[in-house]
Amino acid sequence: MLYQADWLLNPGSPPVRQGWLRxxxxxxxxxxxxxxxxxxxxxxxxxxxxxxLVNAHCHLELTTLENALEPGKTFPDWVRDLQGLTADYKLPDYRASARAGIERLLRGGCTTVLDVGNSGEALKALAGGPLRAFACVEALGLDPAHAESRFGNALSLARATEATDRFRPGIAPHAPYSCSVELLRSVIGYQQSRGLPVTIHAAESREEAALFASASGPMQAFCKRIYPRAPEHRGTTPIRWLESEGLLPDGALVIHGNTLEDRDMEILARREATVVHCPSSHAFFGHPRFPYDALRAHGVPVCLGTDSLASADSLSMLEQMRLFSKNHPEVAAEEILRMATEAGARALGLGDVAGRLAAGLQADFILARPDGSGRHAMDDPAAAVLASGTFIEQVLIAGVLA
Ligand SMILES: [Zn+2]
Incomplete structure (x- = not known):
């Protein structure tokens, strides 16, 4: 089958008028x-x-929390609210939430996702579904005595689903402040041994930065309440600490990275890590400005994710691109397109599979109809796609309409 549109957009190449694919x-x-x-x-x-579009960070099982949490709180307060709201959640609730989330991802032009969840239900929803997916069960726990059991529990939930050519189950550590070194080592080691992506939340908030800089602030207090012998870091950052413990593997996906310092970025560049920016979630919390220019100057790739509806108002990747463009108007639309496609695919180890339109790759593509797509709107097709009102008309994954 041949598909033709007014424009064919490919990251790193000029737009092709009347472009087609076979x-x-x-x-x-x-x-x-x-x-x-x-x-x-x-x-x-x-x-x-x-x-x-490649969504490099999502928590599908939290989709039903849309508009349920108040924006602008500190991260520890948000976590407490989240725990309160999900206290009565049963497995079918998480499953239904994940299914609703998958629909939303598709409508927003996503064809590949890296999802992280705690219940294991998102894996069941994603397995056999239309999306190309890495789905991780998240492990967390600061008590080293529980590291083995937490690792084992996450792994057994992940192993409840089987890998296919499109779906890969795995595990992920939550964050450097919420996991013991032992747990981080086990989870990261497992992912590496299977050739699966290592993904970790890090350098997200001011509170996390204070915890690593001076063992102070609400995040430190939160960790101490959970585990009284929580480590007391001083004079470091989440990234420098991970690196010093040998817990930042090459090619890692660092989720958020809002408070990265120059030295952190040097480490990330050396590790060929990718930072996953989640614009909607970033706005929800009011985090420090995302250091896009500095990351680019250091040669650290950035890709995009939605995060979950517990901290974002949209699971549309197109919306994340639009919001990024609004916050960083100096960044060309073509560059934003690359972040949402090729950069994400490469970070997931799928650079030869998806993220571009080229012979030999999987036929994962979307047809986007900009609002009022007359001659004017389509003069700059990438910018036209990012303008508000663009409708995702079709989503095809491996050549099949999703
Ligand atoms: Zn997250």
Whole structure:
């Protein structure tokens, strides 16, 4: 089947007018522009055809918490509210939440996701579903005496689902302040031994920075309440501490990274890590300005994630791109497109699978219809896609309509 649109957008390449793709057996086998070759075809006038969006951070099992939590609180207060709201959640609630979240991801143009959850239900919802997915069960616990059991529990939940060519179950540590060194070592070691992505929340909030700088502030107090012998760090940062403990593997995905310092970025560059920025969640908490320019100057790739509806108002990746563009108007639309596609795919180890439109890759792509897509709107097609009112008309994963 041939697919043609007014524009074909590919990260790192100029937009192609009247671009087309030929899809066979779920893969892109040929791309071109202008007159279509022989064969069955679908033409999408007024649309741009672009790679499916890669959501590098999500918690699908929290989708039903939409608008349930108050913005602008400190991170420890938010966690306490979240724990209160989910105290009575049963497994079917998490499963239903994850299913609703998957629908939302698709509507927002996502074709690949790295999801993190605690119940294991998101893995069941994602397994066999349309999305290309890495789904991790999250492990946390500061008491080293519980490290083995927490690791074992997360692993057994992950192993309840089987890997397919599109779905990979795994585990993830929550954060450097919420896990013991022993637990971090086990979880990270497991992911590495399986060739799976290592993802960890780090350098998210001012409170987390204070915990590592001076063992002070509400986050430190929160950790002490949970585990009275919680470590008391001084003169460091989450990234420097992880690095000093040998817990920042090459190619790691660092979620948030809002409070990164220059020295942190040097470490991340050396480790070829990727920072996952979640614009909606960032706005919800009022975190310090995301250091995009400094990361770029250090050569650290940045990709995008939605986070969950417990701290974001949208699971649309297109919306995350739009919000990023609003907050960083100096960044070209093409660069934002790359963050949401190729950069995310590479961070997940899927650089040869998805994230671009090229022969040999999986046919994961979307058709986006900018609002009022007349000649004016489509003069700069990437910017037109990011403008408000763009509608995702079709989402195809491995050549199949999702
Ligand atoms: Zn998260």
């Amino acid at each position: 899809v066979e057996g779920g893969r892109i086998v040929e791309t071109g522009s202008g007159n279509l070759p022989e064969g069955p075809s679908k033409r999408f006038a007024g649309c741009a055809l672009l790679p499916g």
